[in-house]
Amino acid sequence: MVTRRTFTFATMVATVLLLLAAMPAVAADRQAITITVQTSFTTDPDPFTATGRGAACADGTVVDGPVHFEFQRGTNVHAGYKEFTCDEQTGFVLRLNARFGGSGSVGRWAVIDAWGDVAGIQGAGSMVGGPLEDGILDSYSGTITR
Secondary structure (H helix, E strand, C coil): CHHHHHHHHHHHHHHHHHHHHHHHHHCCCEEEEEEEEEEECCCCCEEEEEECCCCCCCEEEEEEEEEEEECCCCCEEEEEEEEEECCCCCEEEEEEEEEEECCEEEEEEEEEEEEHHHCCCEEEEEEEEEEECCEEEEEEEEEEEC
């Protein structure tokens, strides 16, 4: 009976130790990122730049994916996707939900897909946009988890 209890206790301790040892491997490295997009209403794709430890690529282009707009008095809604391409093999897609009007936009974003050098990243954050003569200057800030 003592042997069985000792074995059970030793197994539980070993399991706990293995879980504790694995936690740092499971806990991903969160890194800050800022992405700036100069969106033009007349050209596509638009350029973007990225800075911060989470930026796997410093620049590239972005195109709009499927999008849903709701135009209401005062505040309008944009719910859609943006595909960021860093090079021929690397890129990511953000889901964007924002409110916008004449003075700019505010919203939230989240990574929903990534490939190439950034495959497997996750991330989310906030977005603010300011009007330009023929477009919007959007600034996305948040964290990326690798």
